Amino acid sequence: MEEELKKGEIHLYFTFPNEINDPHLLARYHQFMNAEEAIQQQRFYFEKHRHQYLITRALVRTVLSRYCATSPEDWEFSKNEYGRPEPVLSGEFMPFRFNLSHTEALVSCGVVLETDIGVDVEDTHRITSSLEIAENFFSPQEVFDLSRLSEDAQQDRFFDYWTLKESYIKARGMGLSLPLEHFSFDLGRSKNIDISFDQHLKDDPQNWRFWLLRPGPHHKAAVSVNSKGWKKYEILVRKMVPLSEIKPFECPILRQSIV
Ligand SMILES: CC(C)(COP(=O)(O)OP(=O)(O)OC[C@H]1O[C@@H](n2cnc3c(N)ncnc32)[C@H](O)[C@@H]1OP(=O)(O)O)[C@@H](O)C(=O)NCCC(=O)NCCS
Incomplete structure (x- = not known):
């Protein structure tokens, strides 16, 4: 099935691996994996991780095949030097880009035309937030904002910052080689999602749009999209x-960027 992806649209898919147990479906997902993925899947020690990996491969491949008439098993992936995959078909790069993220019991994949996208999902019960962890990963402004909040509000906002920061570095495609202290979100001053960059990053807040979502009671998600070439973006969310x-x-x- 082919679906149109319009300029300015972000299609965001959520899949809950624990809800998928049909052996016929799982057998078909297996057929989508290439040899490298099949080997990688077998390397996981726990069945739940093999299951999650299988669902992730199936999600990415079937999502991509919605935008281009090809079978899910046909996709290849070209990785940049930091490991970011881009969809390739018969040696050709596609006009659309994707990014995926997985955490306990949730996988998400975002697709957009011709721009950088980063997606991050986190299980908010995975770690207990603390200012000590925040001090290791967050900017002084982010830590200051957290320090003013009650314990519950702090736990909540901790994951807002975490997912936003992660989605931004994923959109930039550089993983943790992009120093986390070189940019700072601010969620404390307004209902907007503000970001600032230090001079090393040579980036401009006007070039970005951000979303924060709650796909489940234990889950937070963030999406970052580079809006330099096209200003107006909307997000369509599917399960x-x-x-x-x-x-x-x-x-x-x-929350989402106010423009
Ligand atoms: C590798 C990294 C890009 C994402 O890691 P992660 O949060 O553990 O994993 P996620 O599930 O969100 O994303 C993994 C997916 O992103 C994609 N990806 C890999 N390298 C990427 C990169 N350089 N840029 C963007 N996406 C990348 C891949 O599709 C990967 O999934 P796959 O291996 O199943 O194909 C990187 O940001 C990282 O190492 N983060 C560690 C987390 C951390 O310490 N964050 C600090 C707090 S803000």
Whole structure:
């Protein structure tokens, strides 16, 4: 099935691996993996990680095949020097880009035309937030904002900063080689999602749009999109069981860039 992806649209898919157990579906997902992925899948010690890996491969490949009439198993991936994959078909790069993220019981994949996208999902029960952790990863402004909050509000905002920061470095495609102290989000001053960069990054806040979502009671998600070439973006959120079901997902958007 081919779907149109319009300029300015972000299609964001969420899949909950624990909800997918149909052996026929799982067998079909297996057929989508290439030899390297099949080997990688077998390397996981725990069955739940092999399952999550399988669902992730199926999600990415079936999502990409919605935008280009080709079978999910046909996709190849070209990686940049920091490991960021781009979709390739018969040696050709595509006009659309994607980014995926996985955490306990959730996988997400975002797709957009011709620009950088970063997606991050986190299980908010995975770690207990603390200012000590924040001091290791966050900017002084972010730590200051957290330090003013009550314990519950701090736990909540900790994951807002974490997912936003991660989605930004993923959109930049550089992983942790992009120093986390070179940019800073500010969620404390307004309802907006503000970002500032130090001079090393040579980036401009006007070039970015951000979203914070809550795909489940234990999960937070953030999306970063480079809006330099196209200013107006909207996000369409879906829940997907690869090869079986796609439906609009009533996922609360907690905040988004105000433009
Ligand atoms: C590798 C990294 C890009 C994401 O790691 P992560 O948060 O553990 O994993 P996620 O599930 O969100 O994303 C992994 C996916 O991103 C993609 N990816 C890999 N390298 C990437 C890169 N350089 N840029 C963007 N995306 C990348 C891949 O598709 C990967 O999934 P796959 O290996 O199954 O194909 C990197 O940001 C990292 O190492 N983060 C560590 C987390 C951390 O300490 N964050 C600091 C707090 S803000």
